[in-house]
Amino acid sequence: MTAPRQPFFPADRSIRADADGLLDVRRLGEVDYLEAWDLQAELAAQRARGEIPDTVLLLQHPSIYTAGKRTQPEDRPTNGLPVIDVDRGGRITWHGPGQLVAYPIIKLADPVDVVDYVRRLEEALIHVSREVGVTRAGRIDGRSGVWVPAEGERPDRKIAAIGIRITRGVTMHGIALNCCNTLEFYDYIVPCGIDDAGVSTLSQELARTVTVEDMEEPFLHALEEVLSGRMTVADHTFGSAPDPCRGLGRSRRS
Template identity: 45%
Template sequence: MHVENLLSQSPSRYLDVDQHQRALHAEIAAGERGDTVIYSEFAPVYTAGSRTDDADIPDPDVPVVRIDRGGSVTYHGPGQLVAYPLVKVHGRQDVVAYVRALEAAVMALAAEYGVETRRVEGRTGVWLPEDPSGAPDRKLCAIGVRFAKRTTMHGLALNVSTDLDDFDRIVPCGLRDAGVVSLRDLGVAASLDEVADRLHPHLERELARFRTPADAVTGA
């Protein structure tokens, strides 16, 4: 898969990246370009997917961008790696299987850093193991996707060194009985560029079965 690395010293505006994602998505859906992953870091923004309830945003002063992915409201900001795999899907469009593949890629990445993660039944994303003390589940990586014209959009948001206090103004992903965590909180000191470089081969592996054969794509 091609890489569009938008990581820089200055986090990008969400709407700028979203516009770029949609332009690439149109090309990929039309068979004019090969599958591409966008890696980015956003300036602080709250985005709300199709399953967002008003109660998920208890502070009416929080500015929220409504978008066409699944899931509820979440926060994006500095220190968080956002990855948007734009993949022209070959065969059955299985959204659940695709989400599980994204989860598997992030879980494999976390294992490289010595971090044990798991899935939680009935919830998307990547989570820490259950706390024996009964503390709430903590999410390391949120996932929200959309299939349009047989091509995927949006993707995952992995907390690398994110300031987690910024999640306090919302109910992250609409889950009132869960929290969030970052790799930094777990003792991992890594830059977003490093994490993106290490995540990419796992995405390549996990998403291979969804991808249209290269000889069917003009720009591959």
């Protein structure tokens, strides 16, 4: 989706406060969600104090549901599995093996432009999805993340989700790119609060296995390019739909 206004910075300018600094990449393997959340909070505080450089965590999670601040009671799982309520935006989603999760801990340049940051994350994900063969990957106006358009009896379907938090100008949480994970656990929730679309993976779209390891380096490269402004956000919008978070306040845990 295109931004509702012009970004605060020119498209070819870095959105990072430390425009010339290298990203510290940490490949963590499979990490418990709460352990990773605690690590993010610790690193974000250190980054805000200037004690560490911009950092990107690459990992996978054991199977878990997480509920953002706009999650509604009807979104929650019907299979009895636990849900972790988190401080990111958005509604409910699932994480598990076969899904590339990236948590950028980035100090953004002033004035902080949340919309531009999200669009740049989307751009990196669209780029790597198209490069691997999902050439129709793009945006739906009104909905974050990366989508593949409907075809035949298959509806629009999400292949990458984005949920972020920014505190003291430092980003937390991030992206989840479905590579070769199961889709079973999405059947028991309303993913991202959207009940009129589907969920897919790169492997399902391409009818071949695309692993997390296949996508790590391409994503890191694309992320550096978009954050620096060397890769600019383009209009990859192919449709529009209602924003699943519009008008919703924070929901109490059920």
